[in-house]
Amino acid sequence: MAERDEAPLLDVRGLEKTFPGRRGRRGRRAPAVRAVDGISFDLRRGETLGLVGESGSGKSTAARAILRLLQPTGGQVVFDGEDIARLGRRELRSVRPRMQMVFQDPYSSLNPRMTVGEAIREALRVNRVGDRGSRAARLGELLELVGLDAHFAGRYPHQMSGGQRQRVGIARALATEPELVFADEALSALDVSIQAQIANLLVDLRDELELTLVFISHDLRMVRHISHRIAVMYLGRIVELGDAEQVWSRPAHPYTASLLAAVPSTEPEAAGRRLEPVAHGERPDLDGLPDGCRFHPRCPLATDLCRVAEPEIRDVGTDGAPQLTACHHAELLFPAASAESAPTGASSAKRS
CATH class of the missing domain: 3.40.50.300 (P-loop containing nucleotide triphosphate hydrolases)
Structure with a gap:
């Protein structure tokens, strides 16, 4: 490589x-x-x-x-x-x-x-x-x-x-x-x-x-x-991208973590993984996307910030290995993420 x-x-x-969008019976086109x-x-x-x-x-x-x-x-x-x-x-x-x-x-x-x-x-x-x-x-x-x-x-x-x-x-x-x-x-x-x-x-x-x-x-x-690397997609966007072993053992997005939680495994708990949130509810349709983070209606870590502000992709990787994630609260999943990478107001956001 x-x-x-x-x-x-x-x-x-x-x-x-x-x-x-598809046309309805009255000729109106959906978004x-x-x-x-x-x-x-x-x-x-x-x-x-x-x-x-x-x-x-x-x-x-x-x-x-x-x-x-x-x-x-x-x-x-x-x-x-x-x-x-x-x-x-x-x-x-x-x-x-x-x-x-x-x-x-x-x-x-x-x-x-x-x-x-x-x-x-x-x-x-x-x-x-x-x-x-x-x-x-x-x-x-x-x-x-x-x-x-x-x-x-x-x-x-x-x-x-x-x-x-x-x-x-x-x-x-x-x-x-x-x-x-x-x-x-x-x-x-x-x-x-x-x-x-x-x-x-x-x-x-x-x-x-x-x-x-x-x-x-x-x-x-x-x-x-x-x-060698893994990119995780959700509703048309990449929400996490990084080294395969790093993403597997230390996911930096709740959606990735929920996918991993559903994988049957005999391996011991990965070092550093503190949470394994499981997505709940149905996935929204692409023609009816929620405001803010697209994953927030299913995310057990969602806060008020997630409902109003769409997260930008940021690097929370360590040891020179980039690990990109589109999550306001990656530090809750990825303890190695630096305090500087956390979004302003994330620590004070109200948890539902």
């Missing part, structure tokens, strides 16, 4: 994606929905970022906007020094082979009428990689790379298990020799017994091919296993 002082391969700055609301992060070459959060937090929408499968509403997506958020269709064709995605459902992502060989060769043909002879050779290489025998080239999706189909999906994503790969809930449709195998395959491929990986999941244990 590249050092933090090197230029990032991917630099996302204030990314936004807004969808128009627009900001599915991704100004998120920022960077990613070094060879690094894996775990993107976690509940369903509806905006993880997959953010991934599709970065890859330009959806057109961003605002912000920048700087890939290898170039802002691809503003590229035209023709210019984007040269970038697409360098950025690929492994989808959640391996069955629906494959054409049931195509054999494995046809599906992989199609990915090469569409991206104008090689000729017929070189594509046949590349097919064999890709199958071997993901742990499948050559005879799988003649099989159809329904003739394979879920794990085998996902290996084919990974092979298709790697066909163009990308530098950046998004794995969007790539394990969630698989049996538990197979998930670890595919996760280990992704790690091996990342190291062998020097891939940069964004691993999107709601499974924090698997995210911890795969990722």
Whole structure:
């Protein structure tokens, strides 16, 4: 993995994606929905970022906007020094082979009428990689790379298990020799017994091919296993971002802590973690966001300050390791947070 002082391969700055509201029966349109609301992060070459959060937090929408499968509403997506958020269709064709995605459902992502060989060769043909002879050779290489025998080239999706189909999906994503790969809930449709195998395959491929990986999941244990850093999303925004082990053992946002509290674990209580608050109530809809902190209606640590003032991202990390959080009261969860990082008036805010 590249050092933090090197230029990032991917630099996302204030990314936004807004969808128009639905029209009602009387022709009135509901308010627009900001599915991704100004998120920022960077990613070094060879690094894996775990993107976690509940369903509806905006993880997959953010991934599709970065890859330009959806057109961003605002912000920048700087890939290898170039802002691809503003590229035209023709210019984007040269970038697409360098950025690929492994989808959640391996069955629906494959054409049931195509054999494995046809599906992989199609990915090469569409991206104008090689000729017929070189594509046949590349097919064999890709199958071997993901742990499948050559005879799988003649099989159809329904003739394979879920794990085998996902290996084919990974092979298709790697066909163009990308530098950046998004794995969007790539394990969630698989049996538990197979998930670890595919996760280990992704790690091996990342190291062998020097891939940069964004691993999107709601499974924090698997995210911890795969990722160097973790970004936690809630209602379209990143609420915490830091080193994977640091976020796992010492969360600096109540939402992260509540996600960790729901993870079954035989590990002893992490040193320094004083609270494990559990979110209560239902998540608000994106078209009816509360004032102040978006998490405050579900947060057991919420105060009057949280209800009126939206928290800014601040660094509460220690030992030179940045740990960003959007919480007024991170010091209640993260004892190492300095007094200087606490917001003015936080200590005197009235607890409900």
